[in-house]
Structure formats: structure tokens, C-alpha cells
Amino acid sequence: MTDASLDTMTPEAGFGDYFALLKPRVMSLVVFTALVGLVVAPVSLHPFVGFVAVLCIAVGAGASGALNMWWDADIDAHMKRTRNRPIPAGRVAPGEALALGVALSGFSVVMLWLATNALAAALLAFTIFYYAVIYSMWLKRWTPQNIVIGGAAGSFPPMVGWAAATGAVSVESILMFAVIFMWTPPHFWSLALFVKSDYGDAKVPMLTETHGRRITRNHVLGYGVALAPVTLLLALSPVGGPVALAVALAVTLWFTAACWRVWSRDELAAIADNYAVEKRAFRISLSYLFLVFGALLAEKALAVWGLGGWGGGWAFGIGG
Amino acid sequence: MAIRVTHELHQRRRSRNVGLLIVLLGFVAIVFGLTVVKVTRLGDASAFEGYDHVVQPGLAEVAEDAGDGDAADGASQ
Numbered sequence: 001m002t003d004a005s006l007d008t009m010t011p012e013a014g015f016g017d018y019f020a021l022l023k024p025r026v027m028s029l030v031v032f033t034a035l036v037g038l039v040v041a042p043v044s045l046h047p048f049v050g051f052v053a054v055l056c057i058a059v060g061a062g063a064s065g066a067l068n069m070w071w072d073a074d075i076d077a078h079m080k081r082t083r084n085r086p087i088p089a090g091r092v093a094p095g096e097a098l099a100l101g102v103a104l105s106g107f108s109v110v111m112l113w114l115a116t117n118a119l120a121a122a123l124l125a126f127t128i129f130y131y132a133v134i135y136s137m138w139l140k141r142w143t144p145q146n147i148v149i150g151g152a153a154g155s156f157p158p159m160v161g162w163a164a165a166t167g168a169v170s171v172e173s174i175l176m177f178a179v180i181f182m183w184t185p186p187h188f189w190s191l192a193l194f195v196k197s198d199y200g201d202a203k204v205p206m207l208t209e210t211h212g213r214r215i216t217r218n219h220v221l222g223y224g225v226a227l228a229p230v231t232l233l234l235a236l237s238p239v240g241g242p243v244a245l246a247v248a249l250a251v252t253l254w255f256t257a258a259c260w261r262v263w264s265r266d267e268l269a270a271i272a273d274n275y276a277v278e279k280r281a282f283r284i285s286l287s288y289l290f291l292v293f294g295a296l297l298a299e300k301a302l303a304v305w306g307l308g309g310w311g312g313g314w315a316f317g318i319g320g
Numbered sequence: 321m322a323i324r325v326t327h328e329l330h331q332r333r334r335s336r337n338v339g340l341l342i343v344l345l346g347f348v349a350i351v352f353g354l355t356v357v358k359v360t361r362l363g364d365a366s367a368f369e370g371y372d373h374v375v376q377p378g379l380a381e382v383a384e385d386a387g388d389g390d391a392a393d394g395a396s397q
Contacts, residue, residue, distance in 0.1 A: 012329055014336055
């Protein structure tokens with residue numbers, strides 16, 4: 001290639017374009033929940049090994065994001081929110097995204113295995129497979145329940161973090177998984193309510209398009225209510241404590257009220273205020289997860305001074 | 321077009337090369353750091369707590385409290 005051809009070529013990708021393939025915003029949630037799973041575990045890892053474990057989980061999540069962008073490039077090109085992503089914008093070739101996703105998947109799983117244990121690595125490998133194959137390639141274009149079942153992929157990171165520290169899966173890590181799993185539907189369906197045209201244009205069977213907005217509002221409230229007992233149970237588990245329980249109660253009331261408001265009004269009212277209530281429910285859902293998991297970190301920090309927790313067992317005495 | 325003028329493409333290529341350099345150096349640092357951490361903690365049984373098929377000292381302490389010290393002995397071997 002000569003420099004004389006520079007102006008006529010397809011743009012070359014910069015480093016930032018490859019980084020964007022890893023969905024850094026999604027990665028921040030993965031890093032946070034994985035870190036909480038790792039830190040609140042009853043077994044402490046060496047800080048450097050813990051850092052490497054969280055980094056591997058983040059890179060694994062990023063790799064599945066790259067594979068998702070490779071597979072969904074046609075959908076992304078139709079949606080306003082995603083059409084400027086590196087592949088539909090023409091800055092990265094689809095094959096490059098595939099290669100990056102596969103390579104980083106392999107690196108992250110093997111490195112997590114070497115740094116911690118085989119169970120954590122296997123869980124990470126399954127998470128990548130679940131997101132890239134089960135969610136992206138299968139569920140997303142097939143069923144309006146894609147968000148519910150596919151949400152499991154985003155729920156695994158705290159379980160992987162816990163497994164990295166303990167080498168096991170336990171009730172606490174399953175509860176952390178369950179909180180994110182139940183949280184995902186109202187979170188995404190709130191989003192879908194105010195970005196309706198995008199999913200329709202891309203022919204993604206989002207619940208708003210297939211079953212209508214009234215049903216979607218019902219689902220937001222249903223899952224919002226179903227999330228409450230799971231969050232409270234996590235706060236009552238050995239990784240919870242009085243602070244976690246207080247926070248869980250407060251955010252549960254806050255989020256359930258937001259879901260109630262989404263449910264209790266019709267489309268005309270939503271259009272009148274430009275979906276302010278739905279946008280608010282979406283924002284509260286983001287705070288919800290950070291506060292619930294942040295409270296678990298606070299309990300762990302308080303335990304250093306002999307405070308917090310339920311005395312090493314459940315709040316109601318099982319295993320305590 | 322003057323050949324020596326820095327085109328925006330050169331900047332993108334440079335950012336890719338510098339980024340890759342940082343990633344590779346980071347990878348080397350991680351492997352080195354992991355090696356140091358693991359080699360310097362070979363005598364510490366708790367360092368292997370998260371590993372498969374290894375007795376977990378944290379759990380062994382519970383067994384000890386119950387009057388069974390065998391698990392703790394196994395962990396230290």
C-alpha cells in the first residue's frame with residue numbers, strides 16, 4: 001500500500017475502536033459485580049490474584065461483547081443507538097471482531113484457570129458461550145423472552161468471582177446470580193419502552209413490539225415485585241447484614257414504586273411527558289444494583305472491625 | 321497529497337500500535353506478578369484455598385472446632 005492511496009481507502013481502526021468492541025460500559029457492571037462476589041466470599045485471595053481474576057472476568061465479558069457485535073452487526077446498523085459501533089460504521093471488519101472475541105475468550109479463560117481454579121474458568125467459559133451463542137445467536141432474534149433468559153449471562157460474574165475465591169458454588173453466589181437475573185427484565189424493558197422504534201426497525205422481537213406496551217408494563221411490575229424477595233433473601237444470607245438489609249428494603253421500595261408508576265399509566269400519558277417515568281425507572285434500576293451490591297461490600301468492610309453481618313450465618317439462624 | 325504529511329490514518333495506526341504495546345507489556349507484568357505471588361506463597365496453605373481438590377483451611381478450622389483435626393493436618397501437607 002502506498003500513502004497515495006490513503007484518501008480512497010476504508011478507514012483503519014484505531015485502538016479505541018477495538019476497545020469499543022468490548023462494550024466498556026457493560027464491562028463496568030461486570031467488573032463491579034464480579035469484584036463484589038470475590039470480595040464478600042469467606043475466603044480471601046491475594047490482592048494481586050484477585051485483581052487478575054477480576055481482569056480476566058472483565059476481558060471475558062468484553063470478548064463476548066465483541067462476538068455479540070460481530071453477530072449482530074446487521075441489527076446494529078438499523079438502530080440509532082448502535083449504528084455508530086465500529087462494525088456497522090465500517091471502522092472494523094467483522095472478521096477482525098470475531099478474531100478478537102475468540103482470542104480474548106481463550107486468553108481470559110486460560111488465565112483465570114492459571115490464576116485461580118478450573119471451576120471459575122469453566123463458569124467464565126460458560127458465561128461467554130451463553131452470551132455469544134445462546135443469547136446473541138439464538139434467543140435474541142427468536143423470542144421476546146430473550147431478555148429474561150439471556151439475562152443469565154450478565155448474572156454470572158459475581159458467581160465467577162465467588163468461585164475464583166472459594167473454588168465452589170454456594171447459596172450466596174446463587175442468590176447474587178438470582179438478584180441480577182430478576183433485575184434484568186424490568187431494567188431492559190423500561191429501556192425498551194422509551195426506545196421503542198429502534199428495536200422494531202431492527203426486527204428484534206422485543207416484548208414491546210410482539211405483545212404490546214401494556215403487556216410490557218405488566219411485566220416490568222411483575223419482575224420488579226418478584227425481584228424484592230430475592231434481594232431481601234440475599235441481605236439475610238451470610239454475606240448480608242443489618243446494613244445490607246436496610247439498603248435492600250429501601251431500594252426495593254424505591255424500585256418497586258418506580259415499576260408501579262410505569263405499570264399504572266397508559267401510553268398517552270407516557271408520550272405526554274416524553275417517557276419521563278420510564279426513563280426514571282431505568283435510572284433507578286441502575287442505582288438499585290450498585291446499591292444492593294455496594295451494601296454487601298459495606299458489610300464486608302464493617303466485618304473488619306467486628307461489625308456487620310449476621311454473625312457468620314443466616315439472619316434467621318440457619319448455619320449460624 | 322504530500323507523502324510526508326501525517327495523515328489521520330497514521331494517527332489511528334499509531335494508536336493501535338501503542339495500545340498493543342501497552343496490552344502486551346501489561347500481559348507480561350501480569351504473568352510475572354502471578355508467578356511471584358504464587359512462588360512466594362508456596363508454604364502458605366491458605367494461598368491454595370480456592371483451588372480444586374485441596375482441603376480448605378477455612379473449612380478445616382470448623383472441623384477442628386468440632387474435634388476433628390485431620391483436615392487441618394491434610395491442608396498443611
